[in-house]
Amino acid sequence: MKKLTFLTMSVLLFLTTALLAQEQKPEKKGHYNTSKFRQLYEELPTPNMFRTASGAPGPAYYQQQADYKMDIVLDDKNQKLFGEETVTYTNNSPDELTYLWVQLDQNKRASNSKTPDIESGNTSFGYDAKKYVANFMGKPFQGGFNIDYVKDSNGKDLKYTINQTMMRIDLPLPMQAKSTYTFKIKWWYNINNHVTDRARSGYEHFDADGNNAYIIAQFYPRMAVYNDVEGWQNMQFWGSGEFTLEFGNYEVNITTPADHILEGTGFILNQADMLTNKQWKRYQEALKSYDKPVVIVTQEEAEKAEKGFSNKTKTWKMKAENVRDFAFASSRKYLYDAMAVKIGNRTVMAESLYPKEGNPLWGDYSTKVVANTLETYSAHLFDYPYHKAISVHALQQGMEYPMICWNGGRPKPDGTYTERVKNGMIGVITHEVGHNWFPMIINSDERQWTWMDEGLNSFTEMLAEERFDKDFPSRGFPKNITAYMNGDQSKISPTMSNSENVFQFGNNAYAKPAASLYILRELILGHDLFDKAFKTYAERWKFKHPSPADFFRTMEDASATDLDWFWRGWYYTTDFNDIGIKSVSKYVVSTTPTKQAKMVAERYGLDLANYVFLVDTDSDEYKPEMDKIKEPTKDLKILDDYLTQNFTKEERATLKNSKYFYKVTFNKPGGLVMPIVARITYEDGSVDDKYYPALIWRFNDDEVSKLITSDKAIKSIELDPNLLTADVNLENNSWPMKKEESKFDKFKKKVEN
Amino acid sequence: MTLLKKLLLLILIPLMAFGLHKYYISLTQIDYKAQEKSLQISMRLFTDDVEKTLTSNFKKDFKLDTPDELANTNKLLEFYINSHFKVHVNGKLLAIKFLGKEYDQDLVYFYIEIKDVASIKSIEIENTILMDEFEEQQNIIKLNIDKILKTMILVRDNDKDLLNF
Numbered sequence: 001m002k003k004l005t006f007l008t009m010s011v012l013l014f015l016t017t018a019l020l021a022q023e024q025k026p027e028k029k030g031h032y033n034t035s036k037f038r039q040l041y042e043e044l045p046t047p048n049m050f051r052t053a054s055g056a057p058g059p060a061y062y063q064q065q066a067d068y069k070m071d072i073v074l075d076d077k078n079q080k081l082f083g084e085e086t087v088t089y090t091n092n093s094p095d096e097l098t099y100l101w102v103q104l105d106q107n108k109r110a111s112n113s114k115t116p117d118i119e120s121g122n123t124s125f126g127y128d129a130k131k132y133v134a135n136f137m138g139k140p141f142q143g144g145f146n147i148d149y150v151k152d153s154n155g156k157d158l159k160y161t162i163n164q165t166m167m168r169i170d171l172p173l174p175m176q177a178k179s180t181y182t183f184k185i186k187w188w189y190n191i192n193n194h195v196t197d198r199a200r201s202g203y204e205h206f207d208a209d210g211n212n213a214y215i216i217a218q219f220y221p222r223m224a225v226y227n228d229v230e231g232w233q234n235m236q237f238w239g240s241g242e243f244t245l246e247f248g249n250y251e252v253n254i255t256t257p258a259d260h261i262l263e264g265t266g267f268i269l270n271q272a273d274m275l276t277n278k279q280w281k282r283y284q285e286a287l288k289s290y291d292k293p294v295v296i297v298t299q300e301e302a303e304k305a306e307k308g309f310s311n312k313t314k315t316w317k318m319k320a321e322n323v324r325d326f327a328f329a330s331s332r333k334y335l336y337d338a339m340a341v342k343i344g345n346r347t348v349m350a351e352s353l354y355p356k357e358g359n360p361l362w363g364d365y366s367t368k369v370v371a372n373t374l375e376t377y378s379a380h381l382f383d384y385p386y387h388k389a390i391s392v393h394a395l396q397q398g399m400e401y402p403m404i405c406w407n408g409g410r411p412k413p414d415g416t417y418t419e420r421v422k423n424g425m426i427g428v429i430t431h432e433v434g435h436n437w438f439p440m441i442i443n444s445d446e447r448q449w450t451w452m453d454e455g456l457n458s459f460t461e462m463l464a465e466e467r468f469d470k471d472f473p474s475r476g477f478p479k480n481i482t483a484y485m486n487g488d489q490s491k492i493s494p495t496m497s498n499s500e501n502v503f504q505f506g507n508n509a510y511a512k513p514a515a516s517l518y519i520l521r522e523l524i525l526g527h528d529l530f531d532k533a534f535k536t537y538a539e540r541w542k543f544k545h546p547s548p549a550d551f552f553r554t555m556e557d558a559s560a561t562d563l564d565w566f567w568r569g570w571y572y573t574t575d576f577n578d579i580g581i582k583s584v585s586k587y588v589v590s591t592t593p594t595k596q597a598k599m600v601a602e603r604y605g606l607d608l609a610n611y612v613f614l615v616d617t618d619s620d621e622y623k624p625e626m627d628k629i630k631e632p633t634k635d636l637k638i639l640d641d642y643l644t645q646n647f648t649k650e651e652r653a654t655l656k657n658s659k660y661f662y663k664v665t666f667n668k669p670g671g672l673v674m675p676i677v678a679r680i681t682y683e684d685g686s687v688d689d690k691y692y693p694a695l696i697w698r699f700n701d702d703e704v705s706k707l708i709t710s711d712k713a714i715k716s717i718e719l720d721p722n723l724l725t726a727d728v729n730l731e732n733n734s735w736p737m738k739k740e741e742s743k744f745d746k747f748k749k750k751v752e753n
Numbered sequence: 754m755t756l757l758k759k760l761l762l763l764i765l766i767p768l769m770a771f772g773l774h775k776y777y778i779s780l781t782q783i784d785y786k787a788q789e790k791s792l793q794i795s796m797r798l799f800t801d802d803v804e805k806t807l808t809s810n811f812k813k814d815f816k817l818d819t820p821d822e823l824a825n826t827n828k829l830l831e832f833y834i835n836s837h838f839k840v841h842v843n844g845k846l847l848a849i850k851f852l853g854k855e856y857d858q859d860l861v862y863f864y865i866e867i868k869d870v871a872s873i874k875s876i877e878i879e880n881t882i883l884m885d886e887f888e889e890q891q892n893i894i895k896l897n898i899d900k901i902l903k904t905m906i907l908v909r910d911n912d913k914d915l916l917n918f
Contacts, residue, residue: 128809198889418818420800420859473858483780487895488904503906504893506776744784744793747864751852 036673037698040564043496043572044549050228055553056540063545065090066223066248073255074330076212076309079203082188083220086153090180093226097175101226101234102167105218106189108237109199110144114164115239134196141192145221148186158183165237167221185221200399201406206333206355209306213334213355215394215406217327218243225445229547235447241499242446242453245324247543252319256330258312259305261297263336263353263390264328265402266320274316276301279336286338286349293367297336299356305332306356320402322385322543324443327401329353329392337363341371344383348374354393361411361422366391369426369468373433376464380531381437381538389436391429398428400435407432423473430468431461442541449548450499451571455513456551462518476514478726481507485576486728492574496548515726516570523675523724524566524694525559533558565673565694575671577725580732581717582703587614587661589632594621612636614661632659658709664717664735667703670728676704679721682712689721777802777887781880785873785898792840794849794865798883803861806886807833818856827853834863834882839913841877842870873898878905879913 047053049060070085091097108115127135150158150169159170175181194202194215201217225233225244233244256262262274272280279296286294310332320326335358338351350370354362370391374384390404397406409425411417437460439446439453446453458476465472484492484507493502495513502508521530536558537551552567569575593601593608594615601608612632615622629635633643643652666676676692688710696704708714719733727733741749779798786793804817807826810833815823823829831851840847852864880892894905896916905914 420818424801424859483895486902487893488902491893491904491906504778504891506778742784742793743862744795744864747795747855747862748793748852748866751864 035698036568036701037562037565037695040552040568040572043568044552045229045547048228051547051550053553054557055537055550055555056557057544057550060094061544062092062094062228064092064223064226064246066246068220068248068250068252068326070220070250070252070326071255072219072252073313074214074216074257074260076214076257076260079191079212080188081191081216081219084184084186085220086182086184087221087223088180088182089175089223091175091177091226093228094177095226096177097171097226099171100169100175100181100183101224101232102169102185103222103224103234103237103243104145104147104162104165104167105222105237105243107144107162107165108239109141109192109197111140111142113144114236118238141197142190143192145187145189147221148188149184151184153182153184155184163236166224166234187221189219191216194397195395198396200397201327204395206306206357209333210309211306211331211333213329213331213394215327215329215392215397215399217325217399217401220326222325223248225545227545229545230445230448233445233447235500237447238500240502240505241448241450243325244445244447245443247322247324247443250318250320250323250326252317252326254316254318254328254330255313256316257310257332258314259308259310259332260314260330261302261305261332261334261336261353262316262328262330263351263392263404264316264318265323265326265404266318267387269317269319274314283338287340287347290340290342293337293339293350293352293363295335295337295363297334299335299359299363302333302335302356308332323402324440325401327404329390329394329404329406331355335359335363337367338388339367339371341374343374343378346383348384348386349388350374351388351390352393353390357410357413358393359411360415361409361417361425362393365422365426366393366407366429369429370433372468373430373464376467377434377437377460380460380463381442381535382542384436385441385542386436389433391433398432400432400440402436402440405429405432405435426468426472427461427465427474430464431457434461434464437538441543442538443543443545445545445547446499448498449496450502450505450509451495451513452546452548452551454510455495456517458510458514459517462514476511476518477723478515478519479723481511481515482576482726482728484511485574485726486578489574494574495571512570516566519724519726520555520563520566523677524563525561529559529561569672569674573671576728577672577674578670578727578729578732579666579668579674579676579719579725580729581719581735582665582667582732584665584714584717584735585663586617587663588617588622588626589613589629589636589661590615590626591636591638592621592623592626610638612638616663630659631657633657656709657711660710660713662708662714663705664708665703665705666719667732668697668701669732673697673701674725677720677722677725679718680708680714681716681718682710683715684712686712777883777890779880779883779890779892781878781892781894783878783894783896783898785870785896787872787899790868790870792842792847792867792870794863794867796838796863796865796882798861798863800856800859800861802883802887802890806883809886817861827851830854830863834865837880837882837885838865839877839879840867841875841879841915842867843872843874873918875915875917877913877915878907880907881909881912884909884912 049058052058067088068085070083073082107113150160152158161168192199192202193205195204201215203212203214205212223246225246250266282294282296286296333355334353336353338349341348341350350367352362352366370389374389378384386403388403392406394406395410396408398408399406407428409421409428434457438457444452462474462476465474491503493508495508521527533555537554540554556563590613594613597608597613615626633639673694675694678690680688717735720727779796781794781796784793800817804815807815811829813823815826834851847867850866852866855862878894880894882892884890892907896903903916
């Protein structure tokens with residue numbers, strides 16, 4: 001009964017509300033703030049003791065530390081890698097940890113990996129025999145970690161669970177804040193062929209001499225990051241979202257065949273014993289050679305080595321401090337050269353390791369490009385803190401690790417190479433060496449945000465390439481991303497999207513953020529403000545874990561420029577920029593009151609005899625005789641009288657003589673708010689560049705007008721003449737309008753002739 | 754207006770291969786010119802990728818974009834394009850005409866025309882160019898048909914797409 005009453009009442013209440021609603025007028029609807037200039041309070045996390053509102057690390061900022069001691073054996077005969085590692089993990093967080101997460105990246109290549117299950121497969125138009133056998137008759141590669149044991153420091157087995165590329169180690173006792181825990185893992189895996197596998201690490205096999213060149217990375221179980229932003233960053237490694245790692249110290253002994261040349265992260269403590277006396281002497285020379293590389297292992301020596309296959313071994317003793325990862329390259333095929341670079345008051349070694357197949361290109365360019373990158377990045381960010389940077393040549397590669405990276409760019413077998421192979425190689429070396437800053441030292445979360453290292457690095461790469469060759473065909477210019485930005489919206493993601501789930505990875509996470517920073521520097525902040533802010537971000541977050549908000553906030557904090565509109569448009573939306581000239585109206589000065597003037601005069605009781613009027617030459621109020629007034633200040637008595645009475649002759653001569661009046665209306669078919677950059681060319685050939693900040697759009701997102709006055713007639717107006725705004729449509733950028741035939745039409749004409 | 758010219762040259766540069774991983778991408782712009790009853794197609798690809806694919810298919814050293822480029826490159830290219838790029842309009846497979854190619858830095862542009870297209874009610878594009886060589890190849894198609902802009906992203910597993918108007 002009670003229920004029924006309630007129901008009846010509810011129905012009544014509903015009816016009453018419905019009736020009331022009907023009576024109300026619909027225009028009573030309000031709205032939330034939808035301005036494109038509103039602050040990013042809803043998008044950015046609330047500042048806290050870990051990360052401040054200024055974008056700097058806060059007083060309670062912490063990060064974990066993971067130190068590794070490893071004994072590694074490279075089995076060149078069977079392409080296997082064996083390792084025993086001791087991990088000492090320091091919990092600097094205020095939290096108690098009951099388990100640890102360890103990354104097993106090699107498991108992406110395990111025969112039971114789920115990565116292929118989220119990829120796709122289809123038939124090819126045809127198969128030659130080799131491809132047929134490889135595609136349909138081969139066994140799946142037996143990759144992935146084989147874990148022999150996980151033990152505590154006393155040798156007692158620890159309980160662990162593997163979920164694809166992540167391993168959870170359950171701790172016997174919870175780990176308290178500020179405590180350390182040591183455990184051991186023994187493992188081995190089959191090394192993959194990175195050329196056929198298209199992988200970031202592995203070996204390349206050289207059929208001609210039967211040797212392998214190994215580029216070894218993600219090769220040991222690595223601690224996952226635990227921090228105030230993600231807790232455990234244990235998102236699986238599917239393949240696109242790269243790595244998120246803690247800083248730590250490394251002691252690594254690597255046993256290789258005795259005829260191998262090896263380089264890797266950190267110091268080689270016994271390098272003198274690893275090289276021949278002659279080579280060691282050449283290395284000492286390189287330490288003092290600031291103008292050109294010294295070849296330490298020569299082509300002759302490498303060619304001799306690649307003819308043999310030593311059954312003896314030697315052990316390289318490596319030590320690295322404060323690095324977030326460890327990688328190495330090893331082969332008997334390697335040549336090795338190095339030169340010294342002055343960074344601040346320190347000497348850093350720029351080095352290269354390459355098989356003879358890379359020459360002459362590699363000997364000529366690699367180490368010099370490394371040196372240029374170290375110098376440019378140090379100037380823009382902070383001095384390179386490590387003692388060396390190595391560029392290793394590996395086919396089709398481009399992958400970065402602390403102090404060492406793999407780079408492609410190979411001449412043809414006869415040693416010749418095209419300009420595009422050379423430029424590709426210079427570009428990739430600059431990019432990968434540049435990664436030493438982003439993310440190796442400014443240690444952002446790659447698994448979550450690809451743009452934070454790739455975007456910022458692609459931008460800085462452009463500065464280094466420009467320094468190396470001022471006409472270098474860099475790719476991150478704003479004009480190069482317009483085709484991407486005005487594409488079908490269903491195939492574009494905002495840059496603030498997870499690494500694994502973006503359409504058009506290269507454009508989304510490399511080119512667009514790089515171009516956006518280029519625009520910020522060239523057009524919005526200018527070099528001084530931008531460079532200081534960018535450097536401040538680098539200084540604040542070196543050897544730490546920044547998040548996107550820390551970057552956005554620092555750029556504003558150090559420049560006194562509210563950029564929330566910029567971050568919102570470029571990073572949180574897929575909007576593009578398209579600003580056009582809608583119309584240009586010419587006005588003449590007249591003493592004949594316009595209709596509007598008469599209306600105002602009547603309403604407020606003004607005497608129009610004391611006024612002059614601007615008349616739109618396109619309006620019906622315009623009469624040809626109005627053109628007779630060529631010099632308004634002389635031809636119109638009320639102006640002439642006023643000037644004569646109030647200014648001396650000399651003063652009058654200094655006044656701006658406005659004779660030509662234009663109202664320019666800009667429209668904005670694009671969703672982004674951006675500054676208006678207009679180049680005005682006058683009839684006498686002189687040029688005036690106008691810059692109206694993005695805020696001009698704050699009250700009207702569709703169109704805005706400006707009155708432009710001058711003593712000269714305007715011949716033409718062109719928007720964004722230097723192509724700095726990524727305007728996707730240039731057809732509406734000119735007044736008077738210009739038409740250009742398409743690339744297709746031009747080519748067709750050429751062919752038909 | 755040289756700026757526009759420049760832009761048209763660069764507008765199709767795909768911004769991939771930025772270090773790290775090389776991105777295997779091509780970009781095809783398809784414009785329908787109703788007055789001329791013509792589908793105008795320009796396809797932008799990396800010269801290196803094209804060279805590698807042609808070499809695998811035809812077992813020849815093409816030496817693209819060099820003075821020694823193989824004499825019948827365009828013929829073989831036409832054969833390759835014909836077997837990897839198919840356009841159906843209103844359900845009918847149309848004959849394509851390969852006009853030629855043009856190099857720009859590390860890129861190559863193919864120009865293709867389809868004539869006598871009176872109207873478009875539906876268009877299906879199949880583009881497997883370079884996919885036989887590169888597993889990760891993505892072929893992006895941008896269509897501009899009667900002022901309607903559409904993008905298709907074609908990959909091995911999904912190498913054709915249909916649009917109805």
